[in-house]
Amino acid sequence: MSAIRLTDLTLGYDRHPAVHHLSGEIAAGSLIAIVGPNGAGKSTLLKGITGTLAPLSGGIALAKGKRLAYLPQSAELDRSFPIHVYDLVAMGLWNRAGIFGRIGAAAAHKVEHAIAAVGLTGFERRPIGTLSGGQMQRALFARLLLQDAEIILLDEPFTAIDARTTADLLALVRRWHGESRTVVAVLHDMETVRRAFPQTLLLAREAVAWGATADVLTPENLLAARRMVESFDSHAAPCRRDAA
DSSP, rough: EEEEEEEEEEEETTEEEEEEEEEEEEEOOOOEEEEOOSSSSHHHHHHHHSSSSOOEEEEEOOOOOEHHHEEOOOGSTTOOOOOOOOHHHHHHHHHHTTOOOOOOOHHHHHHHHHHHHTTOOOTTTBBBGGGGHHHHHHHHHHHHHHHHOOOEEESSSSTTTTHHHHHHHHHHHHHHHHHOEEEEOOOOOHHHHHHHSEEEEEESSSSEEEEEEHSSSSSSHHHHHHHHHTTTOOTTTOOOOOOE
């Protein structure tokens, strides 16, 4: 059964495509990396899957009834917002309690357990603006734990964090995979991809290769991806949006 199905999908901004005519399926329970050069459309693809970016053409279908959780790039997060670690993590319960829902004893226990699971016990009342990059990412992973989603999208989750935090968060990713959740992660570190992600989509505005990681991350494919992105014509005619 597929968790995510892409059908001749084109995504872009100002009607200029960033992802071209992409088709394929991500099977339920997959652990898959999305890689490619800068400007390849990786983050754009995740935004399309979340529904925050409407397709220019084609479609995206998620498995019916499955919850989706999304972790954007750290640069997109406002760390000046006056909120503590506990409250940030507790936001993961919004899908059940609502934005203004009260957190009872059982929910509070879940929040504390999630904080402990990412190694942040004792940081509950710490303002998020005082956290290091690695500590902030741990808090965001704790929020993902509480969302309890079957499909998890991660955009560069290990960028600019220390090696121990990366290892701890990778252990959580493996745990989700072991629970048959679908995990899709945009990554830049090819060694991490080769070591921890059995499936890979190599993207260069269109699919260069998609399948087993060892078969995808060949020198020939990586060179082809770089050349495809470098040859992109930013003045190309815009794609037409499908008629409503």
